[in-house]
Amino acid sequence: MGTVPSALKHCLSYQHLLKEQLWIGDPAVPPPAAPHPGQESQASGLPEYIKIVEVGPRDGLQNEKVIVPTDIKIELINRLSKTGLPAIEVTSFVSSKWVPQMADHKEVMRGIERHPGVQYPVLTPNLQGFHSAIAAGATEVSVFGAASESFSKMNINCSIEESIEKFEEVAKSARNMNIPVRGYVSCALGCPYEGNIIPAKVAEVSKRLYSMGCYEISLGDTIGVGTPGSMKRMLEAVMKEIPLSALAVHCHDTYGQALANILTAIQGVNLYTVMEAGNFICTALNKKTNSKVAQASFNTATIN
Amino acid sequence: MGTVPSALKHCLSYQHLLKEQLWIGDPAVPPPAAPHPGQESQASGLPEYIKIVEVGPRDGLQNEKVIVPTDIKIELINRLSKTGLPAIEVTSFVSSKWVPQMADHKEVMRGIERHPGVQYPVLTPNLQGFHSAIAAGATEVSVFGAASESFSKMNINCSIEESIEKFEEVAKSARNMNIPVRGYVSCALGCPYEGNIIPAKVAEVSKRLYSMGCYEISLGDTIGVGTPGSMKRMLEAVMKEIPLSALAVHCHDTYGQALANILTAIQMGVAVVDSSVAGLGGCPYAKGATGNVATEDVIYMLNGLGINTGVNLYTVMEAGNFICTALNKKTNSKVAQASFNTATI
Numbered sequence: 001m002g003t004v005p006s007a008l009k010h011c012l013s014y015q016h017l018l019k020e021q022l023w024i025g026d027p028a029v030p031p032p033a034a035p036h037p038g039q040e041s042q043a044s045g046l047p048e049y050i051k052i053v054e055v056g057p058r059d060g061l062q063n064e065k066v067i068v069p070t071d072i073k074i075e076l077i078n079r080l081s082k083t084g085l086p087a088i089e090v091t092s093f094v095s096s097k098w099v100p101q102m103a104d105h106k107e108v109m110r111g112i113e114r115h116p117g118v119q120y121p122v123l124t125p126n127l128q129g130f131h132s133a134i135a136a137g138a139t140e141v142s143v144f145g146a147a148s149e150s151f152s153k154m155n156i157n158c159s160i161e162e163s164i165e166k167f168e169e170v171a172k173s174a175r176n177m178n179i180p181v182r183g184y185v186s187c188a189l190g191c192p193y194e195g196n197i198i199p200a201k202v203a204e205v206s207k208r209l210y211s212m213g214c215y216e217i218s219l220g221d222t223i224g225v226g227t228p229g230s231m232k233r234m235l236e237a238v239m240k241e242i243p244l245s246a247l248a249v250h251c252h253d254t255y256g257q258a259l260a261n262i263l264t265a266i267q268g269v270n271l272y273t274v275m276e277a278g279n280f281i282c283t284a285l286n287k288k289t290n291s292k293v294a295q296a297s298f299n300t301a302t303i304n
Numbered sequence: 305m306g307t308v309p310s311a312l313k314h315c316l317s318y319q320h321l322l323k324e325q326l327w328i329g330d331p332a333v334p335p336p337a338a339p340h341p342g343q344e345s346q347a348s349g350l351p352e353y354i355k356i357v358e359v360g361p362r363d364g365l366q367n368e369k370v371i372v373p374t375d376i377k378i379e380l381i382n383r384l385s386k387t388g389l390p391a392i393e394v395t396s397f398v399s400s401k402w403v404p405q406m407a408d409h410k411e412v413m414r415g416i417e418r419h420p421g422v423q424y425p426v427l428t429p430n431l432q433g434f435h436s437a438i439a440a441g442a443t444e445v446s447v448f449g450a451a452s453e454s455f456s457k458m459n460i461n462c463s464i465e466e467s468i469e470k471f472e473e474v475a476k477s478a479r480n481m482n483i484p485v486r487g488y489v490s491c492a493l494g495c496p497y498e499g500n501i502i503p504a505k506v507a508e509v510s511k512r513l514y515s516m517g518c519y520e521i522s523l524g525d526t527i528g529v530g531t532p533g534s535m536k537r538m539l540e541a542v543m544k545e546i547p548l549s550a551l552a553v554h555c556h557d558t559y560g561q562a563l564a565n566i567l568t569a570i571q572m573g574v575a576v577v578d579s580s581v582a583g584l585g586g587c588p589y590a591k592g593a594t595g596n597v598a599t600e601d602v603i604y605m606l607n608g609l610g611i612n613t614g615v616n617l618y619t620v621m622e623a624g625n626f627i628c629t630a631l632n633k634k635t636n637s638k639v640a641q642a643s644f645n646t647a648t649i
Binding site for chain 1: 528532557558559560561563564566567568587594598601604605607608609610637638639642
């Protein structure tokens with residue numbers, strides 16, 4: 001394939017194609033020249049609608065090297081609130097001794113705009129964190145379990161069983177206050193300490209979280225080692241215990257497998273505004289985006 | 305999820321997991337603790353074996369910014385020859401005026417080691433290139449068509465019909481000499497000039513190439529805009545004209561969709577996948593963006609699915625490390641990135 005003149009970059013048809021692919025425009029309107037989303041996905045056995053839970057401000061920023069100033073975090077979340085994303089994980093009510101990146105949890109929780117129709121869950125590892133979150137105005141919380149004993153001990157300093165007991169306290173208080181609780185299961189496809197994780201263990205921990213009242217269980221490939229095969233086997237085991245509608249996947253892209261794994265798991269949101277929010281935070285962090293769509297799009301089309 | 309202590313990096317269990325996933329060791333031996341590759345993939349409807357066509361030395365290096373010295377190219381190909389890859393695209397017999405990166409095609413062709421059981425196809429856009437390739441020792445050639453008129457004119461200076469006529473000359477000569485010919489169809493899922501490409505057009509061009517004697521048709525998502533939906537629709541159209549066993553997919557990862565698109569294709573029964581070591585080759589249509597999907601990432605996925613490729617992932621990563629060091633660039637393979645930073649080698 002030969003080289004292409006730079007005039008291409010302004011080629012109307014290419015920009016038109018990108019616009020179609022990127023669904024720039026009213027998300028309520030299906031893109032032109034594509035089958036009606038409902039029709040296509042029904043015919044292919046895929047869900048008609050997929051809820052995207054945006055974890056950038058919490059899981060993302062917590063794992064970046066720099067500690068992000070509070071006002072930048074608030075600005076990022078406010079921008080994400082305008083994209084159509086139905087859920088944005090805001091922060092984590094854990095001790096700043098353990099997670100300094102989330103030390104400003106109260107200020108962020110109180111500082112963000114709340115858009116109608118958008119959920120703003122926060123992490124609460126125990127009852128103390130839960131009460132602190134409620135006091136700061138949280139209306140949904142998350143608890144983080146693991147399918148690996150070693151990971152549980154190294155990450156949150158207690159066994160799976162001990163962590164479940166703490167979460168049960170949170171879930172009980174949350175139920176009394178009509179606060180929804182989301183459950184996460186880490187190491188669903190592999191553990192950095194134990195290696196392989198058997199699907200039955202993931203199903204067991206998921207069931208404990210679901211039984212205590214979590215409305216949704218997010219199955220996390222924490223170190224990104226999963227592949228479509230292991231994703232399928234794990235989901236088959238979990239689906240014996242948890243209704244499909246209560247399942248979510250949280251795939252890390254460490255080995256480049258995330259989209260293939262997500263596709264396996266799944267057999268609309270305005271993308272352009274999400275890209276703009278991403279551009280904002282990367283500029284603030286002075287880093288390159290990890291999104292290939294953003295990389296390709298910002299270097300190709302002139303943006304209006 | 306909290307931070308992990310650096311002691312982790314030496315954790316034996318993690319390295320064990322990586323070794324299982326990366327299939328370090330004899331590729332003829334299936335990895336332990338995984339179902340027999342044949343059994344699993346049969347049960348899932350996936351092919352038992354997938355042929356990987358390595359395009360790094362040609363499609364990859366052609367689209368890198370620097371021009372790579374001949375001896376480096378030869379060394380890369382020799383290293384790739386030892387990985388178990390069944391086919392390695394060596395070079396392109398086109399005029400150096402058009403493609404300066406491939407100007408040393410004769411020297412490279414003559415300089416590489418030929419391993420038994422490995423194919424070494426080369427690009428030949430016309431009869432002149434074909435004869436030059438044969439004189440230099442080539443034993444398999446490829447021709448590159450497009451599903452888009454505009455792309456054909458901009459890329460190779462002639463219409464689709466004119467290009468087909470040139471390829472037919474090549475195919476005829478090749479047939480007389482028992483030289484296999486592989487056909488490529490560019491812009492199968494979208495064109496940088498025309499935008500959307502209708503699947504029927506891809507099927508039509510594929511059929512012309514197949515009818516002239518190409519043994520395999522590689523369907524290329526040249527600008528990486530495809531997604532599982534468009535891949536499925538395109539393959540459904542092409543599969544009406546071409547037998548499944550003669551189809552390959554050549555997915556670019558410009559929008560991060562390559563593995564998902566490849567998975568979709570193999571779920572439909574496609575058993576040949578093109579990829580590029582270290583994800584060599586940027587995209588000329590999106591500055592700074594990536595192009596070819598990385599061979600390492602594809603093999604990692606296929607290993608996980610229990611699909612046999614015959615390729616030792618670790619040796620591919622080493623070849624990728626070699627060329628990236630020579631090019632002074634970072635690998636585009638996430639598997640290589642993760643592995644070289646995690647395990648002690």
